Amino acid sequence: MFQMIFLQASEPGMMNMLMLVAFIAVFYFFMIRPQMAKQKKEKQFRSEIKKGINVVTTSGIHGRIVEVNDTNNTVVIETGAGKIRFERAAISMELTKKYSESK
Structure with a gap:
């Protein structure tokens, strides 16, 4: 029974979807989020000159x-x-x- 559940979870379509979601999450947390924080900090600095x-x-x-x-x-x-x-x-x-x- 456990073998059957494991085999169902490792379907190619499901695995591809999981990889895509993981890639987007990593991209967001390592690229987009820090850039947004940097822009916010620069905008605050320029307003306080x-x-x-x-x-x-x-x-x-x-x-x-x-x-x-x-x-x-x-x-x-x-x-x-x-x-x-x-x-x-x-x-x-x-x-x-x-x-x-x-x-």
Whole structure:
């Protein structure tokens, strides 16, 4: 009887369906879910940008934020070469914490 139940459970169609469900679950938990969490964290960071923090842009420019304009979602970053206006979405990460930890 147990042999008959085992043989029924190992049908090719059922096994393929199980593999497909397992593949989708692994894909979701290792690819999609972490990416969604990362996007949420970046969106929160960009909404909390304030004057005086050191940042890096997506193009690799390092500087300090000297002005935040909420009406058109731009920030002015002071670099060694002068002041540059960027879109808020172009800010990649904050460096203020990294600088203070290394000192």
